[in-house]
Amino acid sequence: MKNQIEKFVRSIFAVFQITQMYTPEHKRFIEAVDGAYMELQKILQTREDVTVGIVGEEFTTGDVILFDLSKKTKSFIVFLKDRGIEKITFVRGVDKDELASAITAIFTVDPHSEADMQKVLVTEGITHIKTGTISAPRDEGKKVFAQEYHNALESVRSALGNMLEGKEVNALDLKYSLAHFAENIQVWHKEFRRLLAVKQHDLGTFSHILNVAILSVYFSACLGFRKNDMTEIGIAALFHDIGKQYISRYIIKKTRRLTDEEFKQIQSHTVLGANLLLPYEPVLGFLPVVVCFEHHLGYDRQGYPRTPYNRHPHIASQIVTICDVYDALMQRRSYKRDYPPRFIYDLMMRDKGRQFHPLLIEKFFQFMGIWAVGTIVELNDKRVGIVRRENQGDIRSPWVQIISPAPEKELLNLEKETPRLYIQKALNPMKEGKRYLSFL
Ligand SMILES: [Fe+2]
Ligand SMILES: [Fe+2]
Numbered sequence: 001m002k003n004q005i006e007k008f009v010r011s012i013f014a015v016f017q018i019t020q021m022y023t024p025e026h027k028r029f030i031e032a033v034d035g036a037y038m039e040l041q042k043i044l045q046t047r048e049d050v051t052v053g054i055v056g057e058e059f060t061t062g063d064v065i066l067f068d069l070s071k072k073t074k075s076f077i078v079f080l081k082d083r084g085i086e087k088i089t090f091v092r093g094v095d096k097d098e099l100a101s102a103i104t105a106i107f108t109v110d111p112h113s114e115a116d117m118q119k120v121l122v123t124e125g126i127t128h129i130k131t132g133t134i135s136a137p138r139d140e141g142k143k144v145f146a147q148e149y150h151n152a153l154e155s156v157r158s159a160l161g162n163m164l165e166g167k168e169v170n171a172l173d174l175k176y177s178l179a180h181f182a183e184n185i186q187v188w189h190k191e192f193r194r195l196l197a198v199k200q201h202d203l204g205t206f207s208h209i210l211n212v213a214i215l216s217v218y219f220s221a222c223l224g225f226r227k228n229d230m231t232e233i234g235i236a237a238l239f240h241d242i243g244k245q246y247i248s249r250y251i252i253k254k255t256r257r258l259t260d261e262e263f264k265q266i267q268s269h270t271v272l273g274a275n276l277l278l279p280y281e282p283v284l285g286f287l288p289v290v291v292c293f294e295h296h297l298g299y300d301r302q303g304y305p306r307t308p309y310n311r312h313p314h315i316a317s318q319i320v321t322i323c324d325v326y327d328a329l330m331q332r333r334s335y336k337r338d339y340p341p342r343f344i345y346d347l348m349m350r351d352k353g354r355q356f357h358p359l360l361i362e363k364f365f366q367f368m369g370i371w372a373v374g375t376i377v378e379l380n381d382k383r384v385g386i387v388r389r390e391n392q393g394d395i396r397s398p399w400v401q402i403i404s405p406a407p408e409k410e411l412l413n414l415e416k417e418t419p420r421l422y423i424q425k426a427l428n429p430m431k432e433g434k435r436y437l438s439f440l
Contacts, residue, residue, distance in 0.1 A: 005061045011036040013073045019107045033100045044092040053087040086133040094128035102129040122176045145191040152177035171283040178234040185221045193373045213237040215323035222367040236291035237320045243273025267304045291317045298355040318357045340426045345370040369398050376433035377423045391415045403439045
């Protein structure tokens with residue numbers, strides 16, 4: 001495989017040299033792209049994607065440094081680094097036009113323009129070729145995640161605003177945000193879950209829908225969906241509650257019992273939303289309409305709106321339903337009433353086979369654990385710790401790092417310590433757990 005990848009990089013290098021002399025319409029350029037495309041196809045026959053990176057002054061792939069190749073292609077390495085490109089990923093499904101457009105875009109962008117190359121590619125409609133920087137160290141990752149979360153929140157805010165006014169929606173911007181999360185989900189899911197576990201939510205719709213979208217992307221990644229499907233599900237999740245924007249704030253915020261009439265109004269957000277999304281089908285696809293319509297229907301179809309058809313909701317709707325309920329319950333944690341993680345787990349598991357697909361809900365907690373990463377917990381021996389990693393084999397017993405009494409920093413695998421040691425309770429990060437927040 002290493003040789004094949006070397007051959008491919010060499011063929012891209014050949015294109016690079018040709019672009020110095022010929023335009024993209026020239027026969028020589030087209031032939032060179034043909035050659036590179038052929039080499040790429042050979043690689044993608046046996047794997048779903050291939051990433052070529054630059055570390056220091058060398059090309060790398062996986063953990064292998066391509067020394068020989070790097071020596072001959074120095075000018076190319078410098079060229080890419082000047083444009084902020086430290087890695088390029090080629091995903092199966094890429095076609096020749098896409099490869100030619102990506103190469104042209106990369107080779108024509110002005111290195112001083114500070115344009116984000118990945119954004120340029122997305123704007124050109126290129127989805128199977130992605131550029132980026134090599135994952136930054138942990139603290140950097142944290143900062144990048146916070147920034148990306150904030151940016152995505154802004155995109156969502158403006159997209160929903162536009163939609164309500166019947167204006168155009170910048171679908172590319174949204175797709176970019178979600179694809180970016182999907183791409184980095186392995187690195188970022190911990191940051192995201194930490195944020196979910198402790199953030200003082202603004203209880204606004206935007207953070208809820210973005211959380212549901214990222215959770216859905218993460219959950220579908222764990223389930224083994226392909227990156228493109230993960231992004232589609234994430235996009236659909238972004239719009240699941242759009243219909244609520246039509247319902248009076250008074251009813252949405254009401255904490256006392258709803259009248260029958262008010263309840264009917266709340267329920268109508270599914271149909272209202274689906275109708276609102278229909279005209280956007282050409283840009284966003286059909287999935288948002290389906291998910292919006294079905295996200296309260298439930299696995300057993302006993303939810304709303306009532307439907308005459310005899311089938312379970314779409315798998316994307318079922319994923320979003322689980323993430324939606326989970327995030328809503330998590331948000332309540334930081335609100336008035338404290339819903340401890342164990343309570344959320346019991347509550348949701350009670351609906352296994354009813355609102356939630358039995359296997360999906362099991363899997364969800366297998367991946368999330370009962371005590372999500374970032375939860376502050378007290379053990380039965382009164383020591384306090386932070387959940388660092390879940391144990392898929394035993395969702396009740398994650399890895400916990402002890403933080404009190406100080407200065408112990410021991411990382412315990414509770415799976416190995418049961419029944420001697422177990423989690424007694426979670427500490428609410430806004431109340432009794434507040435003084436441990438700095439350990440997160
Ligand atoms: Fe909803
Ligand atoms: Fe929701």
